Amino acid sequence: MTNIVSTRLLVLGSGPAGYTAAIYAARAGLSPIVVQGIQPGGQLTTTTDVENYPGFRDVIQGPWLMEEMQAQAEHVGTKVIWDHVAEVDLTRRPFVLKGDSGSEYHADALVIATGAQAKWLGLPSEEHMKGKGASACATCDGFFYRGKKVAVIGGGNTAVEEALYLTNHSHDVTLIHRRDSLRAEKILQDRLFAHPNIKIIWDSEVAEFISGGSPEALTGLDLRNVKTGEISRVDVEGAFVAIGHKPATELFEGKLKLDSDGYIAVETGTTRTSIPGVFACGDVMDKIYRQAVTAAGTGCMAALDAERFLAAEEFDALQAAE
Numbered sequence: 296m297t298n299i300v301s302t303r304l305l306v307l308g309s310g311p312a313g314y315t316a317a318i319y320a321a322r323a324g325l326s327p328i329v330v331q332g333i334q335p336g337g338q339l340t341t342t343t344d345v346e347n348y349p350g351f352r353d354v355i356q357g358p359w360l361m362e363e364m365q366a367q368a369e370h371v372g373t374k375v376i377w378d379h380v381a382e383v384d385l386t387r388r389p390f391v392l393k394g395d396s397g398s399e400y401h402a403d404a405l406v407i408a409t410g411a412q413a414k415w416l417g418l419p420s421e422e423h424m425k426g427k428g429a430s431a432c433a434t435c436d437g438f439f440y441r442g443k444k445v446a447v448i449g450g451g452n453t454a455v456e457e458a459l460y461l462t463n464h465s466h467d468v469t470l471i472h473r474r475d476s477l478r479a480e481k482i483l484q485d486r487l488f489a490h491p492n493i494k495i496i497w498d499s500e501v502a503e504f505i506s507g508g509s510p511e512a513l514t515g516l517d518l519r520n521v522k523t524g525e526i527s528r529v530d531v532e533g534a535f536v537a538i539g540h541k542p543a544t545e546l547f548e549g550k551l552k553l554d555s556d557g558y559i560a561v562e563t564g565t566t567r568t569s570i571p572g573v574f575a576c577g578d579v580m581d582k583i584y585r586q587a588v589t590a591a592g593t594g595c596m597a598a599l600d601a602e603r604f605l606a607a608e609e610f611d612a613l614q615a616a617e
């Protein structure tokens with residue numbers, strides 16, 4: 296027999312957006328349920344040092360921060376369930392979500408906080424060097440490379456923005472792109488080309504992340520020229536892969552309005568999606584900032600939007616009954 300779990304508010308995802316939505320919803324008396332997904336705690340559990348989440352003078356650890364958020368959410372009345380949702384039906388209320396566990400979740404309102412994953416190059420040496428010199432977020436990790444030589448890999452807006460951002464910390468930034476022109480907007484390209492501390496290596500892809508020392512750290516990148524096949528080395532201590540992100544929205548394709556990049560579309564200034572009662576927060580609806588604190592901020596907004604939606608509905612039902 297199917298295990299049916301009914302709730303006023305279901306939060307899908309357990310990153311900073313999901314747990315913040317849960318904290319606010321629990322404190323509003325909605326007794327929310329968080330379905331954690333296959334990455335309990337979200338992306339921050341894959342990193343070590345976090346130095347830009349407000350409230351902590353010293354560097355904190357990503358996994359620790361997420362354990363604290365979960366504990367806070369549970370402390371104020373959230374139920375946290377480890378499951379992965381594989382199917383959703385948003386055509387009727389309550390919304391129905393089916394988990395891999397066999398449970399079925401019935402929710403009067405839904406907050407989607409399924410995040411987005413950075414795309415990586417897929418090299419074993421890159422995987423090995425994640426957190427030891429290979430990063431996918433200059434805003435998050437650039438500060439740790441103050442005064443060091445760094446590289447950015449990519450040719451779109453994100454890559455150019457990351458390269459420009461890194462000049463705040465490094466006097467020697469190399470942009471590596473596999474083509475002979477950039478896809479980034481012209482205004483960004485103009486700023487990039489004009490910057491004295493940025494150089495560009497064209498027609499090249501990363502063949503290998505090179506490391507050494509103890510503790511092991513990145514020392515360089517081997518590059519393959521895509522036209523000649525020639526291998527050359529660039530010495531860097533930080534390499535930022537900026538080839539895009541993939542929002543976790545497969546579940547919602549054809550069911551909710553997504554933007555041209557696959558992110559959940561929300562009404563400007565709110566977390567309301569194209570379906571009343573469904574709200575989206577965090578990286579799954581934000582392709583610009585993608586930070587833990589902005590995810591938490593929109594998580595708060597989603598809970599408040601959901602609470603107001605449910606309260607208005609309740610009020611209408613009461614009036615109709617009188």
Ligand SMILES: Cc1cc2nc3c(=O)[nH]c(=O)nc-3n(C[C@H](O)[C@H](O)[C@H](O)COP(=O)(O)OP(=O)(O)OC[C@H]3O[C@@H](n4cnc5c(N)ncnc54)[C@H](O)[C@@H]3O)c2cc1C
Pocket residue numbers: 307308309310311312313330331332333334335336337338339341342344345346347348378379380381408409410411413431432435436543546576577578579585586587588590
């Ligand atoms: C290596 C790294 C370092 C970073 N460092 C920093 C930093 O120093 N400072 C900073 O501010 N930001 C940092 N970030 C960015 C930050 O982690 C993200 O912006 C933030 O985690 C986004 O939060 P989120 O809640 O929107 O989504 P996520 O953290 O991505 O969480 C998504 C959640 O959704 C769940 N989920 C997905 N699909 C399903 C499903 N079908 N069913 C159920 N659950 C599902 C997942 O299990 C996960 O729990 C870093 C990111 C990375 C990758």
